[in-house]
Amino acid sequence: MSISSAEKIMLAARQILDADGFAGLTVAAVCARAGVSNGSFFHAFASKDALAAHLWIDCLSSYHNAMIAAVAGNPAPEEGLRALVLAHLKWVEANRPAALLMFRHVQAEWRELVRDRQGAENQRFGAALSAWRDPWVAAGRLHELSGELFAAFLIGPAQLVCRGWLDGRATRKPSASARQLADGAVRSILRAG
Numbered sequence: 001m002s003i004s005s006a007e008k009i010m011l012a013a014r015q016i017l018d019a020d021g022f023a024g025l026t027v028a029a030v031c032a033r034a035g036v037s038n039g040s041f042f043h044a045f046a047s048k049d050a051l052a053a054h055l056w057i058d059c060l061s062s063y064h065n066a067m068i069a070a071v072a073g074n075p076a077p078e079e080g081l082r083a084l085v086l087a088h089l090k091w092v093e094a095n096r097p098a099a100l101l102m103f104r105h106v107q108a109e110w111r112e113l114v115r116d117r118q119g120a121e122n123q124r125f126g127a128a129l130s131a132w133r134d135p136w137v138a139a140g141r142l143h144e145l146s147g148e149l150f151a152a153f154l155i156g157p158a159q160l161v162c163r164g165w166l167d168g169r170a171t172r173k174p175s176a177s178a179r180q181l182a183d184g185a186v187r188s189i190l191r192a193g
Contacts, residue, residue, distance in 0.1 A: 006044035008034040049110035059098040064125040066091040071132040077141045082182040089174045092162040153188040
């Protein structure tokens with residue numbers, strides 16, 4: 001099976017992102033690594049911004065998949081909360097360039113190019129997380145929170161720790177604080193009893 005130019009370009013873009021970060025993601029670098037012409041690049045993607053937007057969605061999907069996998073098999077509430085926090089931390093550490101792309105370019109204008117795809121991806125993630133969470137809420141084991149508040153209590157502190165590490169303000173890997181961050185999420189979301 002042959003790989004399309006668009007797939008070659010996305011593969012090359014991921015490799016460049018991993019090796020050189022977003023700054024290294026130029027059309028020339030992508031074309032050289034992918035072995036495609038400029039014409040092939042612009043046939044597949046209208047611009048570097050379009051490529052960046054598609055790469056951003058791929059990173060978001062990868063992150064969501066890691067989080068969904070953390071609650072596959074329907075773990076008990078405390079176990080699931082801890083697994084979600086740990087999945088967040090591990091994904092950021094294992095995918096530092098992708099995490100930097102996701103977190104630093106939250107307001108990028110080029111994200112408008114994939115707004116619909118982002119909405120669909122967020123719905124997919126929300127539905128998968130709700131499939132684990134909602135029965136535990138109904139059973140009185142987890143606090144009833146909006147999706148936004150659930151995410152804030154679950155990974156808000158972990159997100160701050162991750163951003164400090166990604167920005168170079170902290171030298172310890174985020175997972176060094178996994179137990180304390182998971183404890184905080186459990187205390188905030190798990191109902192006593």
